[in-house]
Amino acid sequence: QVQLVESGGGLVQPGGSLRLSCAASGFTFSRYAMRWFRQAPGKEREFVAGINWSGGSTSYADSVKGRFTISRDNAKNTVYLRMNSLKPEDTAVYYCNQDNFYGRTAYDPSRGSWGQGTQVTVSS
Numbered sequence: 001q002v003q004l005v006e007s008g009g010g011l012v013q014p015g016g017s018l019r020l021s022c023a024a025s026g027f028t029f030s031r032y033a034m035r036w037f038r039q040a041p042g043k044e045r046e047f048v049a050g051i052n053w054s055g056g057s058t059s060y061a062d063s064v065k066g067r068f069t070i071s072r073d074n075a076k077n078t079v080y081l082r083m084n085s086l087k088p089e090d091t092a093v094y095y096c097n098q099d100n101f102y103g104r105t106a107y108d109p110s111r112g113s114w115g116q117g118t119q120v121t122v123s124s
Contacts, residue, residue: 002025002027002098003024004022004097005022005023005024005115006020006022006095006118007021007022007023007118008021009093010119011123013122014086014087014088014122014123015086017082017083017084018082018120019080019081019083020036020083020118021078021079021080022078022080022081023077024077024079025077027098027113029074029077030074032099033051033052033098033100033101033102034072034079034096035048035049035050035097035099036049036070036079036081036094036097037095038090038092038094039092040091044107046107047061047104047105047106047107048061048064048081049061049069050103050104051072051102052102054074055072057102058102059102061104064090067085068081068083069082083120086120089122093119094117094119095116095117096114096115097114098113098114099111
């Protein structure tokens with residue numbers, strides 16, 4: 001059974017940093033792309049970042065490019081999202097997604113597996 005468990009969210013001031021983690025189990029982690037999505041209150045879930053199976057290719061939403069970095073450790077079955085220069089508009093629940101594709105797509109709940117999410121709040 002696939003399990004994705006996000007952690008690392010919290011309250012941070014504008015301009016601050018956080019690192020999210022997603023611990024994966026129940027599948028061969030190194031064979032899959034991994035992605036991060038987020039959902040702000042009243043908005044649709046949106047793609048944030050993705051990484052291919054080896055970590056050699058990444059993709060980012062325009063809104064986070066240059067501020068966020070996705071990475072993975074296949075030995076630890078974990079994918080990370082380092083978030084720098086955080087803005088209030090980054091406030092959302094962040095979700096980890098297992099998929100065969102690491103690029104940007106619209107949210108599809110039937111596509112791959114999803115974690116339960118971790119809350120990120122950027123506020124002074």
